[in-house]
Amino acid sequence: xxxxGSIRRSFAPWNDPQARPYISFQNVTxxxxxxxxxxxxxxxxxxxxxxxxxxxSGCGKSTLLRMLAGFETPTSGRILLDGxxxxxxxxxxxxxxxxxQSYALFPHxxxxxxxxxxxxxxxxxxxxxxxRVAEMLxxxxxxxxxxxxxxxxxxxxxxxxALARSVAKRPKVxxxxxxxxxxxxxxxxxxxxxxxDLQQDLGLTFVVVTHDQEEAMTMADRxxxxxxxxxMQVATxxxxxxxxSSRFVADFVxxxxxxxxxxxxxxxxxxxxxxxxxxxISVENAGDAAPGADVAFAIRPEKIRVTSKRPETAAxxxxxxxxxxxxxxxxxxxxxxxxxGQVVKASALNSARVSEDPLTWSDRAWISFAPDxxxxxxx
Amino acid sequence: xxxxxxxxxxxxxxxxxxxPGGIVLSAILSRLVxxxxxxWLLVFFLAPFAIVFKISLSETAISMPPYFPVFSxxxxxxxxxxxxxxxxxxxYLWLVDxxxxxxxxISSVVIAAISTFLALLVGYPMAYAMARAPSSxxxxxxxxxxLPFWTSFLIRVYAWIGILKPEGLLNQFLMWAGVIDSPLQIxxxxxxIYIGIVYSYLPFMVLPLYATLEKxxxxxxxAAQDLGCPPISAFWKxxxxxxxxxxxxxxxxxxxxAVGEFVxxxxxxxxxxxxxxxxLWNEFFGNRDWPVASAVAVVLLLILVVPMMxxxxxxARSQEQER
Numbered sequence: 172x173x174x175x176g177s178i179r180r181s182f183a184p185w186n187d188p189q190a191r192p193y194i195s196f197q198n199v200t201x202x203x204x205x206x207x208x209x210x211x212x213x214x215x216x217x218x219x220x221x222x223x224x225x226x227x228s229g230c231g232k233s234t235l236l237r238m239l240a241g242f243e244t245p246t247s248g249r250i251l252l253d254g255x256x257x258x259x260x261x262x263x264x265x266x267x268x269x270x271x272q273s274y275a276l277f278p279h280x281x282x283x284x285x286x287x288x289x290x291x292x293x294x295x296x297x298x299x300x301x302x303r304v305a306e307m308l309x310x311x312x313x314x315x316x317x318x319x320x321x322x323x324x325x326x327x328x329x330x331x332x333a334l335a336r337s338v339a340k341r342p343k344v345x346x347x348x349x350x351x352x353x354x355x356x357x358x359x360x361x362x363x364x365x366x367x368d369l370q371q372d373l374g375l376t377f378v379v380v381t382h383d384q385e386e387a388m389t390m391a392d393r394x395x396x397x398x399x400x401x402x403m404q405v406a407t408x409x410x411x412x413x414x415x416s417s418r419f420v421a422d423f424v425x426x427x428x429x430x431x432x433x434x435x436x437x438x439x440x441x442x443x444x445x446x447x448x449x450x451x452i453s454v455e456n457a458g459d460a461a462p463g464a465d466v467a468f469a470i471r472p473e474k475i476r477v478t479s480k481r482p483e484t485a486a487x488x489x490x491x492x493x494x495x496x497x498x499x500x501x502x503x504x505x506x507x508x509x510x511x512g513q514v515v516k517a518s519a520l521n522s523a524r525v526s527e528d529p530l531t532w533s534d535r536a537w538i539s540f541a542p543d544x545x546x547x548x549x550x
Numbered sequence: 551x552x553x554x555x556x557x558x559x560x561x562x563x564x565x566x567x568x569x570p571g572g573i574v575l576s577a578i579l580s581r582l583v584x585x586x587x588x589x590w591l592l593v594f595f596l597a598p599f600a601i602v603f604k605i606s607l608s609e610t611a612i613s614m615p616p617y618f619p620v621f622s623x624x625x626x627x628x629x630x631x632x633x634x635x636x637x638x639x640x641x642y643l644w645l646v647d648x649x650x651x652x653x654x655x656i657s658s659v660v661i662a663a664i665s666t667f668l669a670l671l672v673g674y675p676m677a678y679a680m681a682r683a684p685s686s687x688x689x690x691x692x693x694x695x696x697l698p699f700w701t702s703f704l705i706r707v708y709a710w711i712g713i714l715k716p717e718g719l720l721n722q723f724l725m726w727a728g729v730i731d732s733p734l735q736i737x738x739x740x741x742x743i744y745i746g747i748v749y750s751y752l753p754f755m756v757l758p759l760y761a762t763l764e765k766x767x768x769x770x771x772x773a774a775q776d777l778g779c780p781p782i783s784a785f786w787k788x789x790x791x792x793x794x795x796x797x798x799x800x801x802x803x804x805x806x807x808a809v810g811e812f813v814x815x816x817x818x819x820x821x822x823x824x825x826x827x828x829x830l831w832n833e834f835f836g837n838r839d840w841p842v843a844s845a846v847a848v849v850l851l852l853i854l855v856v857p858m859m860x861x862x863x864x865x866a867r868s869q870e871q872e873r
Contacts, residue, residue: 242772262775275773279791288787289777340777 175409182392183407184217191254193218193376194239194344199248201234201400208234210400211248221370221377223391225384225424231400232380236346239378240269253343263292268342272349274333276321282308282332283317289340307335310369327358334366338373345370347379351386363389384424388412396420412471414456417550421469428475428515430468434460434547442547444468448511450489455542460549470545475517477505478537479528485539491515493534505530507538599851606844607637617840641845651829651846655853658826661740661815662808665747669755669804670797672748677759677796678789681766692760695753707746707817714742714818738820746814747804754803762796763789798861806854826850 184190192215201209209231216222224232237243238250241262250257257265268289276285286307290300308314311331321329330353337345350366351359367390370377381387387394388408396403396411396419403423404416415421418429432446434457442457444466452468460466481488494514495506504518517538530536604621611618619633645651680691698706713719714736721733736742766789774784790797812827819825826846833843 240772240776242775261780262772263778263780267776269773269776271769271773273767273769275767275769277770277773277788288774288779292778292783336777 175407175413182219184220185215185393190217192216192251193220193253194378195249195251196235197249197251199235199238199245199250201231201238201243202246207400209238209245212400212402214395214402214405216376216378218376219374221367221390221392222379223387223394224378224380224397225387225394226382226397227423228382230397232397233348235397236269236348236378236380239344240267240346241265266342267344267346268337268340269346269348270333270337270350272352274321274329274353276329276332276336278321281318281320282313282324285321285332286336286339289336293340303339307339310338311335326353326355327362330354330362334369338369338375341373342375344376344378347377349381350379351383352381359386366390388424396423398423414546415469415548418467418469418548421467421546421548426472426516428470428472428517429548430470430513430515432466432468434462434464434466437462441542444547446511448489448509448513450487450509452487453542454545454547456546458547458549460547464549467548468545469548470540472504472516472518473502473520474540474544475515476539477507477517477519477530478539479530479534481537482539486542488537488539489515490535490537493530493532493536496530496532505536507536509538602844603848604637605840606641606842606848607639608841609636609638609640610839610841615840616838641841642849644842645845645849650824651826651849654824654826654829655849657824658809658811659853661743661823661825662747662805662811664740665744665751665808666755666801666805668744669748669752670801673752673755673759673800674793674797676752677756677763680756680760681763682768688764695756695760699753703750704813707750707814710742710746710749710818711737714745737818738822740819740823742818742820743815743823743825746818747808747811750814751804751808754807755800758799758803759793759796762793762799766792802858809854810850 194214194216196212196214199209199212200207212231212235214235224235226232234243238245239252239257241257241260244258252265252267277288280288283304286304287300290303295303304317305314308317311334313328313331313335316324316328316332321332324332330350334350337347347366351362354362363386366377366379379387379390388411391408393405393407394411395405398419404411404420406414406416411420411424415424415427421427422429430444430446430448430452432444432452434442435445435451436443437457437460440457441453441455442460442462444452444454446452446468454468476482476485481490489509491507491509493505494508497504497506500521502518502520504516507515507517509515515538605617608617608619610616619636621630621633625633676695680688680695683691711718715721716733716735716737718737720736721730724730725733736745770788770792771781771784774788775781779787810827810830811825812831815823815825815828816831830843830846830850833839833846837843
């Protein structure tokens, strides 16, 4: 069985037509004065899903999250949570909790009191609150910091307090606004997996806003790529990476080579593209590209082979000149300048310590790739 | 030869011989910087206070100056000692004896406390609104708060007479509007004093409150609401406790001058209001009893300073516990 990104998954309610979405944005628009932050957006999120909203700053992802939390009201459209319209429900009555980007820990309260805050609001009995707080402290491994104030904690500890506080009430949905943004790289990587484990253990629905694609790729079941208040694509990380639906998404996530051209012929699901450089590219998964259409052939650098001689068996091969070489240790990235001046990036995994076919600057080189190595983008 | 050796002397030795002098000089300089504010306090606070305290221990006399004994350089050390023996705490006993002073102190503190509380009630919403206003108009609002300082304090208090008196603007307006039939007696009551103090000292309340509220991270309120706290409750649990430093600073800035306030009770409070500032004025200029007036002033200072010292110590201790 073939699968994108070589990941086999069993949790995929979005493929099940019977499944009812848990959170549903229906034609939601939000304007601030003249500025449209969210533009006629529709999006479904399923129960127990780890959903990521990914986009550059100002793309409307935070606004979307704040509308779900109740801090902003949509200018038009509806937001449903578990079938219930959230319009008119103030933030303090919504069964969602949010972890703020700044953590927003109450500086005059101890770690314990911060975590207990939401529980006290619910009028939970004292003994039960103490029990839940202890449980939360254990969950985030901060037992010995219960009596500390936020300013006496490190950034990573504060992040965990904020997390404990936001899950203490067992919300139906946890919203995380750039949850790892303030942590350094090492801590961020460790915390990503902690968050995923936590989400699994508690069985919550997570909606996380991030501008860090690696973070989104690692953690999320599905990612929504946003741009200018619109969702460009909603798909699993592997689909986003291997089968982007548009030039924007392909370019936004990871590194990509975009070869512009025109479809000359189509045979079943295969097309031949005449590139602007004059090269013929034959592609197997053509999507909806019709003959005569202007398309882009998008291919990731790691799917391109670089050789000094023309490979005999390759379906697609182009000649160029080695323009730049970046040696990164685990891999080497070649920049190959093609005949028409376009520079193509190709990365090669350094699986052997000694290369049999060494290339250097200004060498003639051939790039080659399989017919299913890239995708045809019409948008 | 000696010249050559002087030139080739190692750098470390050179700096060692120069070092101590340089360090001493910079130590003196840095001391000097600290000394200036102390000197200021000494000359303009401690010395006048010592003089007032000395006068409070003297006896009233019909002379120039109107008290006895008077220290002078010509008396020499023995004369100085003779004079010191003449000093007594009799004036302080007098303050205790006559209930007038005690009542004046109590009534001053009560009036100041009520005025401070009212100023807080009026000032807090103002400061809050200013802190949450768009930053483009914040400066304008701040300007409006400070603007009254540009006219004379005395004139502004006089203006209130015109507003509050029986045939004044307020009564005329209320009678025109049909709210009341006969003029309200506001002038020469405590109410008039409260109005006067709240009006005059409001900027001192608003500015420190604004400073703390403006620094506050309003995402804390959102976090509280997100955790199920309605807005009013979130105010009392988050905003107010976090603004306490501003509340305390504002209250002290209003309370302290209000206790000793003289002009406002004199102009708006009428003759029967008892406030220590007025009593002080009467002792100095009415009775020409400088020693008793000085004793009144010293006790007033103690009443204000002692609670503040306790408060500061308590605050320092609680801050230390947090560490």
